[in-house]
Amino acid sequence: MSAPGVNASGLATSxxxxxxxxxxxxxxxxxxxxxxAAVNGVSFDVRPGETLALVGESGSGKSVTSLAxxxxxxxxxxxxxxxQILLRRRNGATVxxxxxxxxxxxxxxxxxxxxxxxEPMTSLNPVHTIGAQVAEGIVFHRRISRRAALAxxxxxxxxxxxxxxxxxxxxxxxxxxxxxxxRAMIAVALACKPGxxxxxxxxxxxxxxxxxxxxxxxxxxxxxxxxxxxxxTHNLGVVAEVADRVLVMYAGRxxxxxPVVPLFGQPLMPYTQGLxxxxxxxxxxxxxxxxxxxIPGNVPDPTAMPPGCAFHPRCAHFQxxxxxxxxxxxxxxxxxxxxxxxxxxxxxRRVPASQPVPA
Amino acid sequence: MTADTAIAAHGGQTLRxxxxxxxxxxxxxxxxxxxxxxxxxxxVLACAVGPSLVPFDQFQLNMRARFREPFAGAHLLGTDxxxxxxxxxxxxxxxxxxxxxxxxMVIAVTVGTVVGTVAGFxxxxxxxxxxxxVDAVLCFPTIFLLLTLAALVSPGIVTITLxxxxxxxxxxxxxxxxxxxxxxxRDFAVAAEAMGAPDRWIMxxxxxxxxxxxIVVAATLIIARAILLExxxxxxxxxxxxxxASWGNMLExxxxxLTTAPWLALLPGLxxxxxxxxxxxxxxxLRDALDPRSELS
Numbered sequence: 001m002s003a004p005g006v007n008a009s010g011l012a013t014s015x016x017x018x019x020x021x022x023x024x025x026x027x028x029x030x031x032x033x034x035x036x037a038a039v040n041g042v043s044f045d046v047r048p049g050e051t052l053a054l055v056g057e058s059g060s061g062k063s064v065t066s067l068a069x070x071x072x073x074x075x076x077x078x079x080x081x082x083x084q085i086l087l088r089r090r091n092g093a094t095v096x097x098x099x100x101x102x103x104x105x106x107x108x109x110x111x112x113x114x115x116x117x118x119e120p121m122t123s124l125n126p127v128h129t130i131g132a133q134v135a136e137g138i139v140f141h142r143r144i145s146r147r148a149a150l151a152x153x154x155x156x157x158x159x160x161x162x163x164x165x166x167x168x169x170x171x172x173x174x175x176x177x178x179x180x181x182x183r184a185m186i187a188v189a190l191a192c193k194p195g196x197x198x199x200x201x202x203x204x205x206x207x208x209x210x211x212x213x214x215x216x217x218x219x220x221x222x223x224x225x226x227x228x229x230x231x232x233t234h235n236l237g238v239v240a241e242v243a244d245r246v247l248v249m250y251a252g253r254x255x256x257x258x259p260v261v262p263l264f265g266q267p268l269m270p271y272t273q274g275l276x277x278x279x280x281x282x283x284x285x286x287x288x289x290x291x292x293x294x295i296p297g298n299v300p301d302p303t304a305m306p307p308g309c310a311f312h313p314r315c316a317h318f319q320x321x322x323x324x325x326x327x328x329x330x331x332x333x334x335x336x337x338x339x340x341x342x343x344x345x346x347x348x349r350r351v352p353a354s355q356p357v358p359a
Numbered sequence: 360m361t362a363d364t365a366i367a368a369h370g371g372q373t374l375r376x377x378x379x380x381x382x383x384x385x386x387x388x389x390x391x392x393x394x395x396x397x398x399x400x401x402x403v404l405a406c407a408v409g410p411s412l413v414p415f416d417q418f419q420l421n422m423r424a425r426f427r428e429p430f431a432g433a434h435l436l437g438t439d440x441x442x443x444x445x446x447x448x449x450x451x452x453x454x455x456x457x458x459x460x461x462x463x464m465v466i467a468v469t470v471g472t473v474v475g476t477v478a479g480f481x482x483x484x485x486x487x488x489x490x491x492x493v494d495a496v497l498c499f500p501t502i503f504l505l506l507t508l509a510a511l512v513s514p515g516i517v518t519i520t521l522x523x524x525x526x527x528x529x530x531x532x533x534x535x536x537x538x539x540x541x542x543x544x545r546d547f548a549v550a551a552e553a554m555g556a557p558d559r560w561i562m563x564x565x566x567x568x569x570x571x572x573x574i575v576v577a578a579t580l581i582i583a584r585a586i587l588l589e590x591x592x593x594x595x596x597x598x599x600x601x602x603x604a605s606w607g608n609m610l611e612x613x614x615x616x617l618t619t620a621p622w623l624a625l626l627p628g629l630x631x632x633x634x635x636x637x638x639x640x641x642x643x644x645l646r647d648a649l650d651p652r653s654e655l656s
Contacts, residue, residue, distance in 0.1 A: 070553050110555035123546035127568040137554040188554065 016088075018045035019196060019228050020069070023084040027064050030078035036302045038064045040252040041083075046196060051222065051229040053243035053260075055236065055275070059299045061252040062232045066198045069230070070115055071097055071105050087112065090195065110137045114189035118201040120181035124173040130157070130184045131169025137191035156187040159224075161217055179210035183217065190221065198230045203238060215242055236279050240264060245336075248272050251300055251310035254330060258337040268339040268348045271295070271311045309342060317347050385648040392644020395637035402634055406453035415444035417451045418602055426620045437622055440612070449626055452604035456586050457634070459520050459605075463585040466524035468578050471531025472567070478532070479539030480562045490536060493529045501526045505588060509597035519598050523585045531577050538570035572649035576642050583638035590631050606631045 027039040039061040046052050054062040067073050069085055085097040089112060095104065114137075117123040124133060134156050135149035142149075150169060157165035160183040173181055182202060189197060199218065203211035219242060222229055231242055239246055239260065246263045248256040248271065256269040267273045277293035297314040300306055306313050308324035315323065328342040341347060386392060410417070414433075421442030429437040429445070436445040478489035508522045542548060543566060551565045586606075592598035593607025601608055606627040613623035 072549060072553060106555045106557060108555070109553055115550070115553040117546050117550055119546055123550045125547040125551070125565055125569070128565075136551070136556070140555050140557070140560070185550070188550070191554075 016048050019048045019088055020046040020230075021084075021086040022046075022065070022069070023086065025065065025068060025083040025085065026081070027061075027068055027073060028080040028082075031303055033303050035078075035080070037252050038302065039068065042249070042252075042254055043083075044247055044254065044257065046228050046230060048195070048228055049222070049226050050244040051231055051242050053239040053246045054230060054232045054249060055234065055239055055246055056249035057234060057299050059251075059302065060249040062249050063200055065249075066115070066200050066230060066232055069097065069198060070109060070113060071100075087196075107141070110189075110194065111141050111192040112194055113196045113198065114192070114194035116182070116185055116189050116197065116199045116202045119205050120178055120185050121173075121205070123185055124181055124188075126173055128172075129169060130171050130173065130176070134169070134184065134187050134191055137188060141192050152191070153187070156191060157184065159221070160184070160187045160190070161213075162187070178206055179213060182206060182210075182214055186214075186217065186221070190225070193225060194227060196228045196230065198232070200232045201234070202231075204233070204235070211238070218242070236275060248275070251305065252302070253310065253327075253340060254338075255311065255340045256338070257330075258334070262334070262337050266337075266348065268333055268337070268344045269311075269341045270315045270317050270347055273347075274314075309340070317343055319343065382648050386644055389644035389647055391640040392648075395640030395644065398633055398637040399641060402453060402630075402637070403457065406450050406457060409450040410447055410454075413444065413447045413450065415447045417443060417447040417604060419443060426616070428620075429622050429626075436626060437620075439609075439623055440616060440620070445622070445626060448604045448609065449606075449630060452606050452609055452627065453630060453634075455516060455599060455603065455605045456589055456607070456631075459516060459523065459589045460582040460585040460634075460638075462520045463523040463527060463589075464578050464581045466521065467527040467581050467585075468531050468574060470524070471528035471577075472535050472574060474528070475532040475535025475537075476539050476562050476567055479536040480543055480558065480566065482540065486536070486540075489532075493532050493536075496526075497529045501588070502591060505592055506595065506597060509592050514592075514597055514600055516599065519589060519592060522592075523588050526588070527581050527584060531574065531581070534573050534577050535567075535570060538573060539566050542566045542569050572645075576646040576649065579638050579642035579645060583635045583642065586631065586638070587635050606634075 021043075022045070023043050025039055025042045026037060028035045028037050030036070042061070042065055044052070054065065056062045064073065068081060073079060073081060081098055083098065086094050087097055087108065088094050089108070095108075097105065097108070100108070124130070128136075131150050131153045134153035135146065138144065138149040138152055139146065153169055154165045157168055162168050162180060162183050168176075168184075173184070176184065182205075186202075197218075202218070203214050206214060215238065218229065221227075229242075231238070233239060243260045245259050246257070247254055248263075248269065250271050256263065256267065256272045258268075263272065264276065267276055274293065274295040278295060280292055295314055300310055300313070306324065308326060309315070309328050312318050312323040318324075322342050328340050330338050330340045331344070332338045333344060333348075413435075421438065424438050424442040425440055427438040427442075429435065431437075436449065438444055439448065474489055474493065478486040478493075480486075504526050505522060508525070509519070512518045512522070539562070543561075548561055548565055551561050556565070589598060589605060590607030590610065593605045594611045596608075596611060599605035599608055601612070609627040610624055610631075613620075613627070616623050
């Protein structure tokens with residue numbers, strides 16, 4: 001969550017390759033009318049120590065992507081998962097998470113990749129104390145006594161800014177406020193010091209003031225531990241605040257990928273541009289009376305995808321045959337900046353938008 | 360932040376105390392349940408210490424004191440056709456009937472919970488096979504199954520307990536399976552899995568504790584049914600064998616003296632009715648008290 005420049009230099013000094021490489025990930029569910037691709041040929045890297053934001057509307061495939069990385073998508077009901085998810089493990093070996101054995105996955109979950117969920121109200125078990133739940137992960141992965149694990153739980157609760165951690169380990173989830181619960185959830189996720197934290201809309205269910213505290217906490221923890229974060233959100237204000245790089249997803253595909261500054265300053269894909277213009281800003285030209293931009297239409301029904309670019313029915317730059325012919329390829333407009341749009345060269349000439357005011 | 364936490368903590372504690380308090384109050388306000396609880400406690404106490412206070416042994420025959428009427432003379436509840444003290448026999452029979460009821464419940468709940476949890480957690484092929492097996496066992500009429508089994512194996516306390524448990528676990532399995540299936544989709548189950556928890560941990564440490572309430576209710580109802588079933592089987596002569604007394608076989612012996620010495624049938628009948636309905640009342644009360652839907656939140 002450092003500025004991209006600092007991050008780049010950090011990468012140069014560490015000289016390591018990506019921590020996680022997702023290659024051509026495809027997740028298909030069986031629907032009533034046939035197979036439905038929730039994620040379609042998604043490829044991206046997560047570099048050590050960076051924060052990668054996955055942005056998109058509901059149904060864009062961002063949460064399914066994160067669940068696929070954790071291998072938490074059941075194979076039942078005809079679900080098909082294709083592609084590769086390569087994780088560089090602590091011991092240096094590279095493992096394909098989609099092909100790894102169940103025991104290996106269990107070993108990786110929690111210790112190398114951990115996850116924070118959207119709803120702190122429901123992601124903690126109501127019948128166990130906070131301390132027991134934080135200690136749990138430690139007990140799974142290291143052969144230490146419950147007592148020692150609880151002592152570590154106290155430290156973890158202290159680390160995530162829960163006051164009086166020694167007393168709080170005996171609290172039940174319903175005795176904590178939403179923000180405190182999300183802190184506890186983060187403590188659970190961090191218990192085994194994972195190299196990669198997947199945060200699935202961790203602030204969406206919280207009040208705005210608490211959101212800022214949680215974001216600040218995650219940034220501090222990232223500085224302290226050097227972990228990578230995949231941050232899933234639909235809130236562009238949050239993205240501007242935390243992300244080093246941004247992946248914009250639409251209808252199961254990546255439509256634009258760039259470091260945060262170019263993405264906000266020079267969005268190339270009409271969908272990204274629309275998203276940025278639909279964020280309220282204090283410097284809007286028409287003052288409070290200016291109408292907020294809305295992208296017309298809805299996310300396409302996954303069972304009836306439009307031909308060609310999935311965004312074309314909603315796009316202001318739509319041109320017949322160019323846009324509704326073949327699915328456009330993800331082109332590199334810049335070494336760091338790729339875009340999936342048949343007309344991005346023409347579209348990008350008329351670019352608006354400065355950085356939105358962070359929420 | 361500190362202020363926020365303090366308020367949260369305070370609010371939480373009040374909430375928790377009041378939730379428990381309200382559950383307790385719903386239970387204590389349930390008159391039949393309280394009646395059931397008191398009767399059960401008295402029955403257990405009487406059967407546990409009572410026999411040592413009664414000045415007669417349950418097996419002690421006295422041919423000169425047959426068919427003594429209750430509340431008249433040395434034998435408080437009279438004597439039976441062999442001159443044995445009814446009170447001593449009723450209390451000793453109570454020990455047997457209540458023990459069988461309790462043990463059958465423990466076995467049935469354990470088996471049912473394990474089967475239901477595994478079936479609910481895995482779903483798919485494992486779950487389908489297990490639940491179809493439960494359905495298949497449920498298809499047999501309980502009494503028929505019970506009598507067939509009792510006729511095949513030699514009757515005794517242990518075998519009767521096992522047989523009754525065998526016909527009672529399916530209900531628990533169904534209840535637990537439904538609960539676990541709903542719970543495993545909850546975020547905290549996914550979160551535990553995402554922390555690398557093994558399946559067994561998720562099933563028994565994360566999910567099962569959230570399904571305790573319906574299991575407790577089912578358990579009380581199973582005790583009631585087990586006592587009743589033991590009486591049936593013993594009444595039909597396949598259960599506890601004389602001279603050892605159970606409420607069921609006392610009833611069986613009594614039927615030929617129904618007109619001349621009705622207390623021989625009435626007393627064990629009354630005990631069965633009391634015990635069974637008390638456990639049923641207790642179960643109903645627990646169900647109402649533990650049902651979160653009756654909670655105004």
